Amino acid sequence: MSTLPLSQDQLRAQFGPHLNLAPPGGWLSDPTPDKVVETHCCFCGQQCGIKLKVKDNKVIGFDPWEEFPFNQGKLCPKGVKRYLQGNHPDRLTKAMKRTENGFEPMGWNEAMDRTVAEIQRIQQQHGKDAFAVLSGVSLTNEKSYLAGKFARLGLQTKNLDYNGRLCMVSAGAGNKKAFGVDRAANSWADIELAEVIWVAGSNVAECSPITTDYIWRARDRGALLIVVDPRITPLARTADLVLPLKPGTDSALTNGILHLLHKWKLIDWDFVNAHTHGFEETLAAVKDCTPEWTSQITGLPVDAIEKAARIWGEAKTSFLLHARGIEHQSKGVDNVLGCINMVLATGRIGRPGCGYATITGQGNGQGGREHGHKCDQLPGNRDISNPEHRKYICSVWGCTDEELPGVGQSAQEIMNAIHAGEIKGLLLLCFNPLVSLPDSQFTREALSKLEFFVCLDFFLSESAQHADIVLPSALHEEDEGTSTSAEGRVIKINKAVDCPGDARPDWQIMVELAKRLGRGKYFDHFTSPEAIFNELRVASKGGTADYAGITYEKIVKNMGVFWPCPTEDHPGTPRLFEGGKFFHPDGKAKFNPTPYRPPMEVVDDDYPIWLTSGRVVFHYLSGTQTRRIGFLVEQCPHPYLEIHPRLAERYGLAEGDAVEITSRRGSMVLPAKVVKTIRPDTVFIPYHWAGALSANRLTARHLDPVSKIPEFKVSAVRLKKTTKDQFSPELAELQRMAFEARSNQTDMPERVF
Ligand SMILES: Nc1nc2c(c(=O)[nH]1)N[C@H]1C(S)=C(S)[C@@H](COP(=O)(O)OP(=O)(O)OC[C@H]3O[C@@H](n4cnc5c(=O)[nH]c(N)nc54)[C@H](O)[C@@H]3O)O[C@H]1N2
Numbered sequence: 001m002s003t004l005p006l007s008q009d010q011l012r013a014q015f016g017p018h019l020n021l022a023p024p025g026g027w028l029s030d031p032t033p034d035k036v037v038e039t040h041c042c043f044c045g046q047q048c049g050i051k052l053k054v055k056d057n058k059v060i061g062f063d064p065w066e067e068f069p070f071n072q073g074k075l076c077p078k079g080v081k082r083y084l085q086g087n088h089p090d091r092l093t094k095a096m097k098r099t100e101n102g103f104e105p106m107g108w109n110e111a112m113d114r115t116v117a118e119i120q121r122i123q124q125q126h127g128k129d130a131f132a133v134l135s136g137v138s139l140t141n142e143k144s145y146l147a148g149k150f151a152r153l154g155l156q157t158k159n160l161d162y163n164g165r166l167c168m169v170s171a172g173a174g175n176k177k178a179f180g181v182d183r184a185a186n187s188w189a190d191i192e193l194a195e196v197i198w199v200a201g202s203n204v205a206e207c208s209p210i211t212t213d214y215i216w217r218a219r220d221r222g223a224l225l226i227v228v229d230p231r232i233t234p235l236a237r238t239a240d241l242v243l244p245l246k247p248g249t250d251s252a253l254t255n256g257i258l259h260l261l262h263k264w265k266l267i268d269w270d271f272v273n274a275h276t277h278g279f280e281e282t283l284a285a286v287k288d289c290t291p292e293w294t295s296q297i298t299g300l301p302v303d304a305i306e307k308a309a310r311i312w313g314e315a316k317t318s319f320l321l322h323a324r325g326i327e328h329q330s331k332g333v334d335n336v337l338g339c340i341n342m343v344l345a346t347g348r349i350g351r352p353g354c355g356y357a358t359i360t361g362q363g364n365g366q367g368g369r370e371h372g373h374k375c376d377q378l379p380g381n382r383d384i385s386n387p388e389h390r391k392y393i394c395s396v397w398g399c400t401d402e403e404l405p406g407v408g409q410s411a412q413e414i415m416n417a418i419h420a421g422e423i424k425g426l427l428l429l430c431f432n433p434l435v436s437l438p439d440s441q442f443t444r445e446a447l448s449k450l451e452f453f454v455c456l457d458f459f460l461s462e463s464a465q466h467a468d469i470v471l472p473s474a475l476h477e478e479d480e481g482t483s484t485s486a487e488g489r490v491i492k493i494n495k496a497v498d499c500p501g502d503a504r505p506d507w508q509i510m511v512e513l514a515k516r517l518g519r520g521k522y523f524d525h526f527t528s529p530e531a532i533f534n535e536l537r538v539a540s541k542g543g544t545a546d547y548a549g550i551t552y553e554k555i556v557k558n559m560g561v562f563w564p565c566p567t568e569d570h571p572g573t574p575r576l577f578e579g580g581k582f583f584h585p586d587g588k589a590k591f592n593p594t595p596y597r598p599p600m601e602v603v604d605d606d607y608p609i610w611l612t613s614g615r616v617v618f619h620y621l622s623g624t625q626t627r628r629i630g631f632l633v634e635q636c637p638h639p640y641l642e643i644h645p646r647l648a649e650r651y652g653l654a655e656g657d658a659v660e661i662t663s664r665r666g667s668m669v670l671p672a673k674v675v676k677t678i679r680p681d682t683v684f685i686p687y688h689w690a691g692a693l694s695a696n697r698l699t700a701r702h703l704d705p706v707s708k709i710p711e712f713k714v715s716a717v718r719l720k721k722t723t724k725d726q727f728s729p730e731l732a733e734l735q736r737m738a739f740e741a742r743s744n745q746t747d748m749p750e751r752v753f
């Protein structure tokens, strides 16, 4: 049913330079704002404070919010430009339906009627679970919570999952297993006090830029920095020790380090005996992980491995940070557990300056993974298959156990089931799977098989282009709510402007749909984000992610509250494990053996090069938002293949040459970017683009067996030099526009300053 009819306008929306031009007459004529609103940046999990300047119901600029403790006024390039997105001409303001001639605007009522009729038809014909919901964690806590309740009680489907499945789930599963709780163990204040900082698979300077500042403050006090990454990232260029391991070998490295910590008697036995379980079997599993073995698997020199173990083992204070580099693997959970084993073995965790955290990715990647829009989860990070947890949530929601569905399928599994024809209908909000899931050709096929597909977005994303109905939702600055930062700090998003046209916040759309589906009794009382938050507080009470004592007022007064915060007079909890107390019922942490497994796909004669993928500082995720901000587009207009000079030479490639990259899933042609900062057996593609430019044409649908995260960080490819006329029309167009923008010195709207 769903094909891809791209009109000229849609093509422009997808590939144009998307300059956000000032309104006629220009803002410069009167840049004095009517008001300035304290809120947060929406473009990553750091959730930096920012003040938006508003005039005539438009965001016209920003001021630094210097009092906000996390970033103290600092912002990265995306944060500096985020104020521009609301004024983009592509902004959806009407509901749209797909016709044979492309998308046409439609009335709100008609869009709702059709959506409800199709949901009912599909569920009557094929069962409740044949209609799925895929959601996202750029949504506030209120919307995330509501998405879970809407799917379970509004649609009565078990098949609900979220885009954090591509992001935070390996860390979440590892943290829960080891600590009994899923949150950064410490606020970032502890980074500054650490004397060793270990960063694994995290491009901090580009992807969590404000964290760089904390690391540098520690460096100013003499801290040593160790970075584990197949690429020498900007942060790594300032490191004391760089460990550029082969992609997909992280658990071999952490096992090797644990082996040496034991051999060199650097284990804190008092801590291990008093506060943990499982050390003996974990130690047994690393018995043979000698430096030589570790070196052979990881490709790192023996002395570098030994030096790393020595620095880590002898430190008095330390902070270990990791991100998707180790988590986007078919053993993502094991990699996380391997890091935690290193943290627990040295016994420092819980003391000042001794920390551990995964750096959360998406805007609300932390809060959004706590309150029940994961397929196996209920609010407060409860477990949907635990009878006690179900009973409590049923009591809060006023439903019976029979009414509450069980565990559903995870995001990639939902897409697989759509492809297999088992799931027939989809409601998608805040997620662009066509760009973001692996094996995009498969995703495209799946989306085109849906009998009915409704998408909520504020731009016509590449996935939305396959929808039958698109409902215009609200931008971050058009609604209020709460969000939880990478540190675990619950913060307040404030409304700056009203929604244009028929656009409205996702929560209002879900509540209206639920009412029209005859399920209003569970949703009628949600008349504001605060009303939803107040129910979330009760639903989370007694769970590990306990928000019961957090109120909007308290967040504003204290500029954020760290959960758990069980009562209104509780100050919140910046450091989770003080005194060696963990969140399992017995208060102890768990070591977990992580025997090394190779990646699901390994290099061979046909596909001899490792491919990895990730981000650049100027774009956010699938690019729906940042590919519409002129300045950011200009800084990084199109994808490229990062390749080491030695490998480039082997293929006769010079900077800018066209190279065809082929995996078992597909192939694409990109310009080569020749850099000395990547392993010579590995290439890298930034993933922010769609269609012919999408890195996910090449990646595979291999999942971690526990977290179900795709292995975005490891595939095998072959390379071939080709000619520039083989560039896709999209790439050629972007190169042309980038060239023009440079030579014309195109005026950017930030002239407003
Ligand atoms: N500018 C920008 N910032 C962002 C985002 C964005 O899109 N753009 N997105 C946000 C989100 S949702 C996320 S999840 C975070 C992601 O933040 P990061 O995880 O820091 O970013 P990535 O680029 O995905 O990958 C991190 C690093 O992993 C390395 N890597 C690749 N393979 C391996 C491996 O096998 N082992 C190890 N150890 N490292 C490996 C890559 O070389 C890369 O430098 O960023 C957030 N911040």
Ligand SMILES: Nc1nc2c(c(=O)[nH]1)N[C@H]1C(S)=C(S)[C@@H](COP(=O)(O)OP(=O)(O)OC[C@H]3O[C@@H](n4cnc5c(=O)[nH]c(N)nc54)[C@H](O)[C@@H]3O)O[C@H]1N2
Pocket (backbone or CB within 6 Å): 136, 138, 139, 140, 163, 164, 166, 167, 168, 324, 328, 361, 362, 429, 430, 431, 432, 433, 435, 436, 437, 438, 456, 457, 458, 459, 461, 473, 474, 475, 476, 506, 613, 614, 615, 620, 621, 622, 623, 624, 625, 687, 695, 696, 699, 712
């Ligand atoms: N190859 C490769 N693939 C990857 C990764 C990688 O490193 N390599 N990284 C993975 C990671 S870590 C992540 S997090 C995913 C991200 O994958 P996605 O979630 O698909 O990425 P986004 O660009 O955030 O897409 C969100 C969509 O929701 C819209 N949106 C934003 N806010 C709202 C809102 O409040 N309401 C509604 N209704 N819509 C909204 C945006 O316009 C956008 O179209 O990609 C994954 N894919």
Ligand code: SF4
Pocket (backbone or CB within 6 Å): 041, 042, 043, 044, 045, 046, 047, 048, 071, 074, 075, 076, 077, 078, 079, 080, 207, 208, 209, 210
């Ligand atoms: S670090 Fe993240 S939250 Fe802060 S300004 Fe940059 S994108 Fe926004």
Ligand SMILES: [Mo]
Pocket (backbone or CB within 6 Å): 166, 167, 168, 361, 362
């Ligand atoms: Mo992410």
